[in-house]
Amino acid sequence: MEPLKPFSASLVPLPIENIDTDQIIPARYLKVTDKNSLAEGCFTDWRQDPEFVLNNPRYQNGHILVAGHNFGCGSSREHAPWALKAYGFQAVISTYFADIFRNNSLKNGLLPIVVDAETHQALLDLAEEAPEAEVHIDLASQTVTLPNGQKAFFPIDPFSKTCLLEGIDELGYLMKQTPEIEAFEVSHPARVQTLQP
Amino acid sequence: MPKTLFEKIWDAHVVSHPPNSPAVLYVDLHLVHEVTSPQAFTELRQRGIKARRPLQTIATMDHSTPTTPRGADGLIPVTDAMAVTQLKTLVDNCHEHGIPVFELGTEKQGIVHVIGPELGLTQPGMTIVCGDSHTSTHGAFGALAFGIGTSEVAHVLATQTLLQNKPLTYEIRVDGQLQDGVTAKDIILAVIANIGIGGGTGHVFEYTGSAIRSLSMEARMTICNMSIEGGARAGLIAPDETTFDYIQGRPHAPQGADWDKAVAYWRTLPSDAGATYDKQLILDANTLAPMITYGTNPGMGMCITECVPDPKQYSDNSQKMALDKALAYMDLQPGQPLLGHKVDVVFVGSCTNSRISDLRLAAQMIKGHRVAEGVRMLVVPGSQTVKRQAEAEGLHKVFVEAGAEWREAGCSMCIAMNGDQLQPGQYAVSTSNRNFEGRQGRGGRTFLASPLTAVASAINGVVTDPRTMVAERAFEVAPA
Numbered sequence: 001m002e003p004l005k006p007f008s009a010s011l012v013p014l015p016i017e018n019i020d021t022d023q024i025i026p027a028r029y030l031k032v033t034d035k036n037s038l039a040e041g042c043f044t045d046w047r048q049d050p051e052f053v054l055n056n057p058r059y060q061n062g063h064i065l066v067a068g069h070n071f072g073c074g075s076s077r078e079h080a081p082w083a084l085k086a087y088g089f090q091a092v093i094s095t096y097f098a099d100i101f102r103n104n105s106l107k108n109g110l111l112p113i114v115v116d117a118e119t120h121q122a123l124l125d126l127a128e129e130a131p132e133a134e135v136h137i138d139l140a141s142q143t144v145t146l147p148n149g150q151k152a153f154f155p156i157d158p159f160s161k162t163c164l165l166e167g168i169d170e171l172g173y174l175m176k177q178t179p180e181i182e183a184f185e186v187s188h189p190a191r192v193q194t195l196q197p
Numbered sequence: 198m199p200k201t202l203f204e205k206i207w208d209a210h211v212v213s214h215p216p217n218s219p220a221v222l223y224v225d226l227h228l229v230h231e232v233t234s235p236q237a238f239t240e241l242r243q244r245g246i247k248a249r250r251p252l253q254t255i256a257t258m259d260h261s262t263p264t265t266p267r268g269a270d271g272l273i274p275v276t277d278a279m280a281v282t283q284l285k286t287l288v289d290n291c292h293e294h295g296i297p298v299f300e301l302g303t304e305k306q307g308i309v310h311v312i313g314p315e316l317g318l319t320q321p322g323m324t325i326v327c328g329d330s331h332t333s334t335h336g337a338f339g340a341l342a343f344g345i346g347t348s349e350v351a352h353v354l355a356t357q358t359l360l361q362n363k364p365l366t367y368e369i370r371v372d373g374q375l376q377d378g379v380t381a382k383d384i385i386l387a388v389i390a391n392i393g394i395g396g397g398t399g400h401v402f403e404y405t406g407s408a409i410r411s412l413s414m415e416a417r418m419t420i421c422n423m424s425i426e427g428g429a430r431a432g433l434i435a436p437d438e439t440t441f442d443y444i445q446g447r448p449h450a451p452q453g454a455d456w457d458k459a460v461a462y463w464r465t466l467p468s469d470a471g472a473t474y475d476k477q478l479i480l481d482a483n484t485l486a487p488m489i490t491y492g493t494n495p496g497m498g499m500c501i502t503e504c505v506p507d508p509k510q511y512s513d514n515s516q517k518m519a520l521d522k523a524l525a526y527m528d529l530q531p532g533q534p535l536l537g538h539k540v541d542v543v544f545v546g547s548c549t550n551s552r553i554s555d556l557r558l559a560a561q562m563i564k565g566h567r568v569a570e571g572v573r574m575l576v577v578p579g580s581q582t583v584k585r586q587a588e589a590e591g592l593h594k595v596f597v598e599a600g601a602e603w604r605e606a607g608c609s610m611c612i613a614m615n616g617d618q619l620q621p622g623q624y625a626v627s628t629s630n631r632n633f634e635g636r637q638g639r640g641g642r643t644f645l646a647s648p649l650t651a652v653a654s655a656i657n658g659v660v661t662d663p664r665t666m667v668a669e670r671a672f673e674v675a676p677a
């Protein structure tokens with residue numbers, strides 16, 4: 001994975017709570033066997049509405065989604081972050097993320113950024129007043145910086161942070177645990193065998 | 198220190214805990230299906246890695262598979278070209294890695310969360326994962342079971358482990374006795390309505406209390422299945438005699454001396470007296486009523502006799518917007534009752550409610566009645582095994598005589614990937630687990646409910662309180 005560098009981008013406001021992964025990428029798009037063809041399906045049903053924010057010319061250049069509480073709930077489909085990335089999003093900012101979505105996003109370099117309600121509102125106001133305005137995101141210092149200089153800190157677990165900053169791939173990391181895994185398997189025989197008994 | 202069931206399983210599976218890293222957690226059983234696995238196998242292929250433990254892995258087909266009747270050749274026809282490719286990709290991948298796979302229409306194929314338990318693969322104390330959020334179902338056996346993403350599917354295939362941060366614990370205690378017409382599905386819908394769909398995020402649920410203890414295994418699975426709808430990746434129920442009785446004699450259950458050893462170990466798993474949880478919710482089963490959802494997430498639920506809430510009651514703007522949007526999508530008004538609301542489709546199926554006990558209950562309810570004029574009712578068994586059992590008991594005849602469709606096994610209208618779907622604007626009463634916008638077909642509107650409520654509504658053609666009908670019917674088995 002490419003190391004994640006600091007970046008600046010403008011916002012797309014979507015302040016609805018509990019946006020589930022069936023909206024981010026409806027199930028009928030899950031018949032693919034690759035990851036790259038999902039941009040078309042991203043929020044596709046909501047995009048049928050001409051008023052939907054992704055159809056609003058003011059937000060065509062936005063690459064950071066500012067979403068309502070508990071974003072990404074529901075299905076475990078990793079197609080959700082794949083679709084958001086394919087559509088052009090680099091980060092999602094919310095006050096809260098569903099567990100599996102957050103994990104999946106971190107593994108794909110799509111930053112799930114948790115901010116407090118006040119910062120969240122400030123970002124929504126900014127998007128409303130100045131759609132072209134960019135915020136700066138720096139993972140190393142774990143900060144989101146607004147154009148007026150206001151900074152907000154966001155939490156991230158240290159391991160995911162290191163992986164993203166250094167481009168460490170988790171599967172490679174786990175493979176290096178092979179001696180420990182072998183030792184575990186010696187002392188813990190398999191509980192079931194899936195071959196027909 | 199007294200430990201919870203969760204902590205005992207967690208501690209027994211930590212392979213290592215490198216500094217500044219999550220724990221490396223060993224996975225006993227990995228379940229695989231066609232939708233969330235192809236990209237993981239590609240990842241392995243690109244790195245030249247073979248599956249580490251193919252015989253601790255099992256694959257089935259369920260999501261994109263048709264449930265339409267078999268052709269003259271005895272096979273289930275697949276007409277969608279993308280589904281054909283996806284199913285073939287699964288078979289090829291499994292053959293390449295030596296992973297057992299149940300192909301479409303074969304003896305043991307079915308929904309991934311139905312087949313694990315029925316084959317006896319799901320056992321107490323295990324760690325079980327699948328690229329599927331309803332893996333929480335298997336927690337009914339006292340196994341730590343949770344959904345993972347496709348990157349993690351690759352991790353498990355390659356290493357049989359996952360990097361995991363330890364979640365918090367959340368006790369959901371339900372004491373008392375359910376009234377007639379109220380089922381396990383109503384318990385879990387009530388829990389989710391209570392805590393909201395994000396209420397359990399970061400936690401593992403443990404369901405305790407006398408009402409939980411008195412449930413059958415299949416009813417316990419219904420409850421654990423929907424833990425994820427409360428935001429928790431996993432939900433557990435301590436194993437007991439009910440659990441052991443269910444497992445004993447199943448194809449993959451331990452036998453002879455191994456059985457005794459296994460049971461002795463399983464008996465050590467329940468949470469110790471004095472063990473504490475990070476959070477707790479207490480519900481009284483005596484006061485629970487049949488539940489139904491009115492909105493577009495499973496937390497938007499209420500007693501079936503209540504009225505649709507008013508978005509104005511929320512001071513929080515994002516909550517208000519979500520409910521406004523939900524009611525607009527559902528075409529419902531604040532203050533409106535759902536009882537008597539018209540229904541176009543009734544779906545009995547999904548990993549929540551497609552097991553033999555669900556079908557028995559549905560059949561008992563519908564026997565001697567007909568599906569109302571203009572209503573389409575689908576009954577989709579969870580697996581080929583469930584289907585055969587139901588047919589041996591003649592349940593399929595009861596459904597067909599009542600005017601319902603009897604289908605092949607699979608996810609079907611729970612996720613609407615296979616052509617079984619609602620038309621835009623249609624209303625369904627569904628025994629599945631998700632009522633998200635478009636979940637059962639673009640523009641389709643879902644009321645989630647128990648199998649009893651679903652069948653009562655099919656008979657009357659409108660949303661119906663099953664208690665009004667259960668009272669007239671002599672049930673041979675207690676609703677469970």
Ligand code: SF4
Nearest residue numbers: 331547548608611612
């Ligand atoms: S029945 Fe529905 S919820 Fe269950 S595994 Fe299938 S699609 Fe997922």
